[in-house]
Amino acid sequence: MAKRSDALELAILGVLSKTPQHGYELRKRLISVLGLFSTISYGALYPTLKSLVERGLLVEQDEVGTGKYPKRARITYALTESGLAHFNALVADSGPGAWDDDTFAVRMSLFGQTEVSTRIHILLGRRSRVEERLANLQTNLAKGRERLDSYTLELQQHGLDALEREVRWLNELISREQSQSAADGGNSAISQVNNK
Amino acid sequence: MAKRSDALELAILGVLSKTPQHGYELRKRLISVLGLFSTISYGALYPTLKSLVERGLLVEQDEVGTGKYPKRARITYALTESGLAHFNALVADSGPGAWDDDTFAVRMSLFGQTEVSTRIHILLGRRSRVEERLANLQTNLAKGRERLDSYTLELQQHGLDALEREVRWLNELISREQSQSAADGGNSAISQVNNK
DNA sequence: GTTAGCATGTAAGGAGTTACATGATTTT
DNA sequence: AAAATCATGTAACTCCTTACATGCTAAC
Missing domain, CATH: 1.10.10.10 (Winged helix-like DNA-binding domain superfamily/Winged helix DNA-binding domain)
Known part of the structure; x- marks a missing residue:
């Protein structure tokens, strides 16, 4: 809506x-x-x-x-x-578009006002979006490897690196949240921990 | 236009x-x-x-x-x-907007159809655009360091890293082009070295 | 024969930018 | 008193997305 x-x-x-x-x-x-x-x-x-x-x-x-x-x-x-x-x-x-760059950034910047489970949900969603794009890029890089000139290749490789870094970054954030969620004992109604 | x-x-x-x-x-x-x-x-x-x-x-x-x-x-x-x-x-x-993400990507993907001097010009332009954004981010990160919560900080730090990597990448591309342009004999009317 | 992919288009409507219009308040 | 910046808003215009409309060809 x-x-x-x-x-x-x-x-x-x-x-x-x-x-x-x-x-x-x-x-x-x-x-x-x-x-x-x-x-x-x-x-x-x-x-x-x-x-x-x-x-x-x-x-x-x-x-x-x-x-x-x-x-x-x-x-x-x-x-x-x-x-x-x-x-x-x-x-x-x-909603659709919830994992786009901008929307994700906004949501993450509001993490201080959300629960752990929400945060994890958002991070996971973002990760699969990024991985999806990564897969696409890899596929069509594999397909056209010889037909693309070196500049286009360089460009795509750079994009690919950026996506891979983002996945690693997200993984770190996710595991941080998960261990926090575990330490929490799981009873958190609204555990607004640590909003500083 | x-x-x-x-x-x-x-x-x-x-x-x-x-x-x-x-x-x-x-x-x-x-x-x-x-x-x-x-x-x-x-x-x-x-x-x-x-x-x-x-x-x-x-x-x-x-x-x-x-x-x-x-x-x-x-x-x-x-x-x-x-x-x-x-x-x-x-x-x-x-034109304005020539250094935006999308436009830059398109232009770079067309490098195969351009002259060395044009390529260098585009890379330099992109670099200063990226550096500009970097400076902005750093400034307002310095300003609000304590007022931002850890998530926002993390997010901005990640953005910053990405920009820094891009600058390094561009620098490499630029020097590659420049040495090519030099090997060229330097007879290219527009040798735009080093406008930084 | 029916599904899937090729191939070209249009109409309605959404989202936002630019430029404009206006006025108060603070600083120089 | 001029300039800067605070503060709110509107109208026109641009560009794009979505959904629709149409028909051919290939494969199963």
């Missing part, structure tokens, strides 16, 4: 679930947290916020005279209960 | 400059050459081809009874002279 690209919505909900904020600030936070989303234009941000408000996931709080700056026209956005519920659902659930 | 995302047009012109082909085949070739462009839908491909024909860069040749399959409805596309000129201009010239 979710119309507006998912990754952006998710990131917004994630950031706001920690600290309510207004659009301008929010954008900066998003950019600094995700060096990936290099740009998030206001033309994308404000309409998305609006849509989230319309769907009852956020509330606007017109900020009047907070502290030193009276009458500022800023609007602070905060999650509603259903917004929080939606956020939890989105983080855990895997 | 150039409307349709550049990368796609460039890739099409590049493939067709080697071998005229019809759309269906072309798409497969594009996908196999670039494991990056995971998907190229017909909804993007055919309109682009049409637009290229309208601009006089390609010609359609209705293939009638070539060989064993008579009356096939396929349309072979081939570059015109101005298409070739446009291709050469596009490969060498650097």
Whole structure:
């Protein structure tokens, strides 16, 4: 479902679930947290916020005279209960495109607000996505090995190396999470451990 | 200039400059050459081809009874002279977005059809783009080191490593090209050494 | 004869960018 | 008082994806 690209919505909900904020600030936070989303234009941000408000996931709080700056026209956005519920659902659930680069990055950057099992689920999902691409690349590299010129080969080899590194990285993260989950005794309802 | 995302047009012109082909085949070739462009839908491909024909860069040749399959409805596309000129201009010239991941990959995969000086130019341009992103990431990692949770940190560190590897890779490619260009006798008008 | 793959296209609609429009506040 | 930056928004336009529509050919 979710119309507006998912990754952006998710990131917004994630950031706001920690600290309510207004659009301008929010954008900066998003950019600094995700060096990936290099740009998030206001033309994308404000309409998305609006849509989230319309769907009852956020509330606007017109900020009047907070502290030193009276009458500022800023609007602070905060999650509603259903917004929080939606956020939890989105983080855990895997719609199509949940394992894409951007979406994965957003989800991982929100790990501090999720349970161990969710984290493992996301990491495993990402790993199989990466492995899938790896397999594709290897296949068509094997098929066309002689027909591709050296530059294309070099390029594909570099891509392949990057994917292999990512798999190794994910494996490490996964086993770290798994041992944590074991140490936990498995009774974790919401064991928000270690969010620092 | 150039409307349709550049990368796609460039890739099409590049493939067709080697071998005229019809759309269906072309798409497969594009996908196999670039494991990056995971998907190229017909909804993007055919309109682009049409637009290229309208601009006089390609010609359609209705293939009638070539060989064993008579009356096939396929349309072979081939570059015109101005298409070739446009291709050469596009490969060498650097519009905005010329150093993006996709566009760079396309350009590099077409290195076999370019001169040494062009190749070096492209590699240098890409390198400075990557270095720029690296600097950004490092800056805001330094700024927020304590405020980011361990997962976000891990994620950004991984991104950073990937960028560093790419720079090293590019450096190697660059020096390879440069020594080739030197062996060339240095008579190449544009010897662009070392613009860093 | 029916499934699978070849082959070309179009229409609707989504997602986001760019450029514009406006005004307050802080710094120089 | 000018310039920078905070702050919010909209409208037009671009590009692409999805789903549909069509028909031929090859293989089983």
